[in-house]
Amino acid sequence: MTLQDKVVEEAVSQLGVEEQPRGSNRGPQVDKYIQSVGLDPAGKHPWCMAFVYWCHVQAGDKMGVPINMLKTGRVMLQWQTKKGKYRVLTPQPGDVFIMDYGKGLGHTGIVESVENDFVHTIEGNTNDEGSREGYEVCRRKRPRNKIAGYLRF
Secondary structure (H helix, E strand, O other): OOHHHHHHHHHHHOOOOEOOOOOOOOOHHHHHHHHHOOOOHHHOOOOHHHHHHHHHHHHHHHHOOOOOOOOOOOHHHHHHHOOHHHEEOOOOOOOEEEEEEEOOEEEEEEEEEEEOOEEEEEEEEEOOOOOOOOOEEEEEEEEHHHOOEEEOO
């Protein structure tokens, strides 16, 4: 099993996790994601990047390998910092996708599978309607042309 396979496995294990209460950016498991990047959950931080980081840490720990991610809850900081060998053009399961909304705002999640012009993902801080400020961990289907790029760790 590769690190990327393990990352997807960790993400799948979190499907259905929700904020408590909805819209609060808090909850027992959400707080763990946020704390994994060194933030105080009381700050009610957006948590999509924290979810991705947490999944990678869990996978890396179980496999005994480093994850090489920047410890941050900021999507665009992760993207801007990780260049070169970490950026890939063709997504694979376990990759991190990056969406850039401008002005330093972004959204991220983990690629579960790729189907032609779409990427099937598992994301935190989203919902079935596709919000970047949603309330749960769920599966999404994203058009590849809406994604700024991919990171592979």
